[in-house]
Amino acid sequence: MREFRVQSAVLVTVVAAVLGLVTGPALAADDDGHERIVGGSRVDEGTYPWVVRLSVGCGGTLVAPQVVLTAGHCVKGSGADTSMRITGGSVDLDSSRAQTVRSTQVYRAPGYSDATKGDDWALIALDQPFDLPTVTLASDTRYDQGRFTVMGWGSTKEGSATQQRKLRAVDVDYVSDSSCDRKYGKIGMEIVGSDMICAARTGKDSCQGDSGGPLVRLDATGSWLQIGIVSWGYGCARKNFPGVYGQVSTFSHDIAVGLAVLRSRLA
Template identity: 55%
Template structure:
């Protein structure tokens, strides 16, 4: 019962012209949209954002490494099948920079519950700013920003333009109550409008970053879009991988790519 609540939220697989929402986690379900309740991002506003060809999002951890969700990839090893699109908010723009993957490293021990992070090595570096990740829990509260090209409504298709929205922190206790105890508090972070819903990430946003400004005014990634019940439903906040928990492991893994 507990596992049935781990509704996979944000992964879409693109086949031919059709978009199909699929659960890549053992017992997951649908997720928040590109940002249900979001608005269009301006060109250059979040230059670290990456769209992945398997229907997920990500952020540039390094010029040639994308940080995304473990449930977006099938495992670790050499992989040239993923195409990362960067540099644009409009996926159809002729200015889009597309780079193929060479290798994937999925979080060691990932089994569908927690540890939802992965790194994708790119064939060549891209000329875009990277997104610094949180190394402590100091920024794990407050109001966060989410962005993505996922569905704008539950069950909808991916978006052409990057959407953005702000979501407030939801305590571990409140999130645990919402999901019947299926949260992994030491590895996951929740955000959203618990009482009203209406704003969230969704199918196709998996792997994308949740971020906020640090004390110096720079963007800092605190979460990775992971799972939830539906999209923007009242009573069910979005659940994100708590980046600070895995900062050291991510850095060590990146050094091997």
């Protein structure tokens, strides 16, 4: 059985039966002895104020004070949904600074059917706005290359369902579509689509529980720009198998449409 990952903690049982359990990268120790992803580190408070955590075991970003962008496979579908709690405002989920609100509506990409087939994005409307900055989404491909940063509260070792209390981040490098296709083609998976972007560095990757979280980089003005959404991959940090992310620039217009729909419902 192919050990593919769809990086949502809440979907582990289902995905294990269909795609196989995730694997994780090697571990190292922080100065305080806590484990961390090799090459990554805990994030300082306030560094990425727009990243949030979903109670379903996914990440997300604030694209408007009252709307979160996440992966399509993190939600059940479009429509009313008050089941999710969204936490933001601190890298430490247990901090007194952390704020928690509830979901009210979901707008999932109309073309979504499976993470590996693309259109893996969704918007979640909240019952009240966060008093936090929002992230800017890439609207074209000019920054869809180079070195990126990916972050989340997900697992740090293979097969673990344990999620992190504190946000962690790691840098990964762009992998071209043709190279990514060749790598996955070796195991019969020639499915890296035009609305996906691949990124990797040896021993560095997003993993289970990081789904929906952001792949970002700095733009020419020094501002953070969201390039991708954590989506799927073959294991975690496996050599020759990059992580695969939803490519934000390819569906930025569709996201804008979804935002308009949710805003009309919030009005």
